[in-house]
Amino acid sequence: xxxxxxxxxxxxxxxxxxxxxxxxxxxxxxxxxxxxxxxxxxxxxxxxxxxxxxxxxxxxxxxxxxxxxxxxxxxxxxxxxxxxxxxxxxxxxxxxxxxxxxxxxxxxxxxxxxxxxxxxxxxxxxxxxxxxxxxxxxxx
Amino acid sequence: xxxxxxxxxxxxxxxxxxxxxxxxxxxxxxxxxxxxxxxxxxxxxxxxxxxxxxxxxxxxxxxxxxxxxxxxxxxxxxxxxxxxxxxxxxxxxxxxxxxxxxxxxxxxxxxxxxxxxxxxxxxxxxxxxxxxxxxxxxxx
DNA sequence: ATGGCATACGTTATAGCATTACGCAATCGA
DNA sequence: TCGATTGCGTAATGCTATAACGTATGCCAT
Ligand SMILES: [Zn+2]
Ligand SMILES: [Zn+2]
Ligand SMILES: [Zn+2]
Ligand SMILES: [Zn+2]
Numbered sequence: 001x002x003x004x005x006x007x008x009x010x011x012x013x014x015x016x017x018x019x020x021x022x023x024x025x026x027x028x029x030x031x032x033x034x035x036x037x038x039x040x041x042x043x044x045x046x047x048x049x050x051x052x053x054x055x056x057x058x059x060x061x062x063x064x065x066x067x068x069x070x071x072x073x074x075x076x077x078x079x080x081x082x083x084x085x086x087x088x089x090x091x092x093x094x095x096x097x098x099x100x101x102x103x104x105x106x107x108x109x110x111x112x113x114x115x116x117x118x119x120x121x122x123x124x125x126x127x128x129x130x131x132x133x134x135x136x137x138x139x140x
Numbered sequence: 141x142x143x144x145x146x147x148x149x150x151x152x153x154x155x156x157x158x159x160x161x162x163x164x165x166x167x168x169x170x171x172x173x174x175x176x177x178x179x180x181x182x183x184x185x186x187x188x189x190x191x192x193x194x195x196x197x198x199x200x201x202x203x204x205x206x207x208x209x210x211x212x213x214x215x216x217x218x219x220x221x222x223x224x225x226x227x228x229x230x231x232x233x234x235x236x237x238x239x240x241x242x243x244x245x246x247x248x249x250x251x252x253x254x255x256x257x258x259x260x261x262x263x264x265x266x267x268x269x270x271x272x273x274x275x276x277x278x279x280x
Numbered sequence: 281a282t283g284g285c286a287t288a289c290g291t292t293a294t295a296g297c298a299t300t301a302c303g304c305a306a307t308c309g310a
Numbered sequence: 311t312c313g314a315t316t317g318c319g320t321a322a323t324g325c326t327a328t329a330a331c332g333t334a335t336g337c338c339a340t
Contacts, residue, residue, distance in 0.1 A: 093253075112267035118263075122244065122258045122259075126253060
């Protein structure tokens with residue numbers, strides 16, 4: 001399902017590390033996780049991340065300088081993606097909203113701006129962390 | 141007009157530096173600009189920036205790790221702010237859109253998320269840089 | 281097969297961004 | 311006067327990302 005035969009060994013290892021994590025990982029955390037697999041330098045991680053981002057399999061969260069595996073590894077080439085990031089448990093919710101895309105599209109047209117990358121990130125508390133009595137579990 | 145008697149000397153110097161710049165500045169660039177005013181260490185800049193952000197006079201652009209003076213130094217306490225950042229000339233356009241705010245509000249309500257900070261940044265080419273024949277000048 | 285090109289890799293060093301930790305000084309209200 | 315708060319100055323450190331080098335590999339047109 002999420003197999004990508006095109007991936008090199010390094011790219012596959014980085015993607016696997018991100019896929020197994022419940023929260024976003026920094027490049028240096030990934031490096032540490034992959035030391036046993038022969039990783040020695042940040043560039044090995046960054047190069048793999050670059051490629052994975054190109055392929056749409058990984059996203060960078062600008063506001064926390066960390067990376068997540070795409071939650072919808074199908075093609076969302078044309079969608080604008082948004083993230084809700086919990087500052088307590090670290091969990092991330094990836095979603096898209098046609099309405100937001102349409103509003104931004106209006107602004108872009110009116111101002112003749114040519115966007116190449118759009119970042120939408122909300123930081124705050126997820127439902128579980130905001131109200132622990134609500135039943136959901138809070139990760140380690 | 142933009143005077144804030146509450147500001148300390150360091151805060152006022154940082155705000156002035158940002159106000160005179162046409163593009164966002166990194167903390168270390170601000171530090172260099174203010175060496176003649178006695179600034180010696182990054183922390184002097186970061187502490188001033190923290191306070192200025194609290195006051196809503198400065199924004200941090202997450203996607204480029206840089207800071208801008210607020211373009212609308214009146215109160216926009218309740219608005220969600222968005223930025224269009226030109227990757228060529230570096231100029232930034234700050235705006236807000238009630239429609240986007242409303243759409244995000246819907247998602248937040250549906251998911252019981254409690255946002256504390258929202259980041260919306262578009263990178264790309266401004267009208268002048270995308271089509272130089274269009275008349276506008278392209279900054280240094 | 282051979283040469284040229286493109287892509288990925290490995291390593292070292294360096295650049296750029298941000299915070300921790302400590303102590304001092306000024307301010308303000310109890 | 312005391313204690314609390316806030317800001318300041320300095321040094322050290324940590325985290326994030328890229329530059330620059332050379333090597334290896336696969337592919338393809340010659
Ligand atoms: Zn995705
Ligand atoms: Zn949470
Ligand atoms: Zn503003
Ligand atoms: Zn421009």
